[in-house]
Amino acid sequence: MATPAEISRHPRMHGGSANGRHSSVRWVRDMLAASIRAGHLPESAQLAEDALVSELGASRGTVRLALRSLADEGLLVRRPRLGTIVHARHARLEIADTVDRSWQGPEISLQIIDQRTVPATAFLRSRLETEDRSVRLLDVLFRRRGEVIGIRTAYFSRDVTYDFGEYTGPISMASLSASHFRTPMTTVVTEVTAAAADARTSVLLGITENSPVLCRTQVFAGADGHPLQVSFDQYRSDRASFVTEPLGLASDPPVVADRTATR
Amino acid sequence: MATPAEISRHPRMHGGSANGRHSSVRWVRDMLAASIRAGHLPESAQLAEDALVSELGASRGTVRLALRSLADEGLLVRRPRLGTIVHARHARLEIADTVDRSWQGPEISLQIIDQRTVPATAFLRSRLETEDRSVRLLDVLFRRRGEVIGIRTAYFSRDVTYDFGEYTGPISMASLSASHFRTPMTTVVTEVTAAAADARTSVLLGITENSPVLCRTQVFAGADGHPLQVSFDQYRSDRASFVTEPLGLASDPPVVADRTATR
Numbered sequence: 001m002a003t004p005a006e007i008s009r010h011p012r013m014h015g016g017s018a019n020g021r022h023s024s025v026r027w028v029r030d031m032l033a034a035s036i037r038a039g040h041l042p043e044s045a046q047l048a049e050d051a052l053v054s055e056l057g058a059s060r061g062t063v064r065l066a067l068r069s070l071a072d073e074g075l076l077v078r079r080p081r082l083g084t085i086v087h088a089r090h091a092r093l094e095i096a097d098t099v100d101r102s103w104q105g106p107e108i109s110l111q112i113i114d115q116r117t118v119p120a121t122a123f124l125r126s127r128l129e130t131e132d133r134s135v136r137l138l139d140v141l142f143r144r145r146g147e148v149i150g151i152r153t154a155y156f157s158r159d160v161t162y163d164f165g166e167y168t169g170p171i172s173m174a175s176l177s178a179s180h181f182r183t184p185m186t187t188v189v190t191e192v193t194a195a196a197a198d199a200r201t202s203v204l205l206g207i208t209e210n211s212p213v214l215c216r217t218q219v220f221a222g223a224d225g226h227p228l229q230v231s232f233d234q235y236r237s238d239r240a241s242f243v244t245e246p247l248g249l250a251s252d253p254p255v256v257a258d259r260t261a262t263r
Numbered sequence: 264m265a266t267p268a269e270i271s272r273h274p275r276m277h278g279g280s281a282n283g284r285h286s287s288v289r290w291v292r293d294m295l296a297a298s299i300r301a302g303h304l305p306e307s308a309q310l311a312e313d314a315l316v317s318e319l320g321a322s323r324g325t326v327r328l329a330l331r332s333l334a335d336e337g338l339l340v341r342r343p344r345l346g347t348i349v350h351a352r353h354a355r356l357e358i359a360d361t362v363d364r365s366w367q368g369p370e371i372s373l374q375i376i377d378q379r380t381v382p383a384t385a386f387l388r389s390r391l392e393t394e395d396r397s398v399r400l401l402d403v404l405f406r407r408r409g410e411v412i413g414i415r416t417a418y419f420s421r422d423v424t425y426d427f428g429e430y431t432g433p434i435s436m437a438s439l440s441a442s443h444f445r446t447p448m449t450t451v452v453t454e455v456t457a458a459a460a461d462a463r464t465s466v467l468l469g470i471t472e473n474s475p476v477l478c479r480t481q482v483f484a485g486a487d488g489h490p491l492q493v494s495f496d497q498y499r500s501d502r503a504s505f506v507t508e509p510l511g512l513a514s515d516p517p518v519v520a521d522r523t524a525t526r
Contacts, residue, residue, distance in 0.1 A: 020379055020380045020381055020382075020397070021379075022382075022400075024402075024463060025461050025462075025464075026414075026416070026461055026463065026464045026497065027400070027416055027495075029458075029461065030416065030478070030480070030495040030497075031386060031387075033456075033458070033478075034386055034454075034480050034495065035385070035386040037454065037456070038386065038389075040385055040386045040389065055382070055384055055385065056382065056384060057381050057382035065461075069459075069461055072459075073458060073459060092454070094513060095358065095453075095455070095507060095510070096507065096510040096511075096512060096513075097512055097513050099513050116283055116284075118283055118284065118285050118320050119283075119318070119319065119320035121294055121298070121318055121319060122298070122303055122318065123294060123297055123298040123301065123303045126303065134283070137285075137290070139287075151289075153289070153290055153293065172512060172513040173512050174512040185512060186511060186512055187510065187511060187512065188507075188509065188510055188512055189506070189507060189508070189509050189510075190358075190506070190507045190510070191297075191300065191355070191504050191506045191507075192358070192504060192505045192506075193296075193300070193353075193477055193503075193504040193505075194457035194458075194476060194477040194478075194500035195292075195296070195336060195457075196332075196335075196336060196474075196475050198289055198292065198328075198332055199288075200287060200288060200289065201288075201289045211459070212457040212458055212459050212475035213457060213475070214455070214456055215296075215457075217293070217297050217300075220512075221509070232290075232293040232297065234289065234293075237458060240456075241454050241455060241456040242455045242456075243452070243453070243455075244358060244452060244453045244454075245452070246450045246451070246452050246484070247359040247450065247451055247452075247453070248359075248449060248450060249359060249360055249435060249436050249437040249448060249449055249450065249451060249483075250357060250359075250362050250435040250437060
């Protein structure tokens with residue numbers, strides 16, 4: 001007979017289910033997407049429904065819905081005779097930078113597509129710690145293997161000019177900025193969110209309007225701590241993700257938390 | 264007369280424009296979204312089109328398209344007599360954790376909605392460094408001010424049981440896990456991407472199907488470096504973003520990059 005402690009630990013006592021299957025499309029989709037990004041399902045691998053049903057412990061219907069969803073999002077390609085195959089591997093970019101960890105070499109290139117002087121908004125003046133009434137705007141495309149995977153709008157002082165048209169090579173901000181700013185950029189604060197691509201952006205990125213894009217806002221600072229650049233990135237979510245090095249977790253003060261049983 | 268150096272620096276020489284306006288909907292939308300998240304446009308602030316046109320240096324049409332897009336995504340609320348107002352501030356979560364930097368106090372709560380034992384996929388066995396054939400799955404909702412802002416699916420050893428139903432308090436993984444794992448979690452590797460919400464997830468999150476969601480895959484490890492948990496998060500992109508502490512930028516080897524002029 002189960003002890004009271006065992007009973008209280010039974011999942012059904014906590015709003016859970018004891019059913020041992022992956023029954024949610026989200027579970028299956030998350031698992032497949034992560035496996036593709038990590039290379040567990042390698043580029044051009046053909047996915048067999050039977051094997052996935054068994055590996056994932058999910059119903060055929062759930063697997064099919066997940067595959068369709070991943071194909072709609074561009075992680076998989078469905079071809080008449082070939083079946084469902086894994087699309088080219090993601091660029092796994094450093095959260096703070098544009099360095100692709102999953103590839104050695106200068107695979108990513110930059111191309112300037114617009115630059116102009118625009119009014120400095122309150123947000124930009126605050127982030128750049130400047131009273132200037134106008135700033136420089138630069139639009140850059142990121143390409144990987146020639147395909148556009150992202151776009152950046154960078155704002156910085158009018159004194160700075162980026163004077164290349166296309167750039168291929170080591171593209172970390174530390175190296176790229178050395179020739180354009182008086183002091184190299186050494187630190188960055190990043191905020192990441194998601195959005196739906198607007199009409200013009202979707203054309204630039206080669207995706208359908210309202211597709212999910214991965215957005216990144218960054219403030220770059222020099223060695224003296226003074227901010228040098230604010231930038232806004234939008235990446236194709238089927239082509240790029242942001243990864244971190246191992247980070248330490250926040251430790252809270254040792255407060256006793258409120259717990260509410262929900263029986 | 265301009266010198267050759269000045270001419271070569273003129274933006275029109277580099278595919279750019281000398282037009283001094285924010286003419287792209289993406290530029291205006293990015294700027295407004297960042298201003299809202301950072302509190303420069305505070306919660307419940309009413310947005311006046313005239314002021315935005317002047318502040319942003321954009322046409323009225325561009326501002327209107329950007330506002331409509333932000334309203335569609337839930338960052339703004341449009342009300343008949345009130346006009347366009349800023350929705351409640353984002354939760355700005357630490358990239359590695361669920362701690363909300365923009366708010367002091369236990370504003371975020373957790374609720375377990377499902378748990379079960381499922382087959383361990385190759386991806387999970389690799390990430391958890393285990394040969395176990397099955398693992399524990401736990402589904403948790405994140406609420407902020409009562410509203411669901413995200414959902415997490417966590418996978419870990421069958422030996423571990425999360426035995427709360429609802430939890431309010433310090434919710435960093437470091438503190439939360441102490442009572443559930445034998446060793447506290449101390450480090451995490453995170454990958455962030457975006458996706459479109461599937462049907463069931465959109466119902467759980469209270470958004471329309473295919474809305475963009477911010478996704479996070481994390482591997483948590485204990486003090487000895489052994490992985491303890493893999494989790495998949497999906498957050499409403501209109502309610503949460505991930506922020507980093509200042510990070511150092513990667514420094515490349517001092518290679519001379521290829522530069523291609525595109526005249």
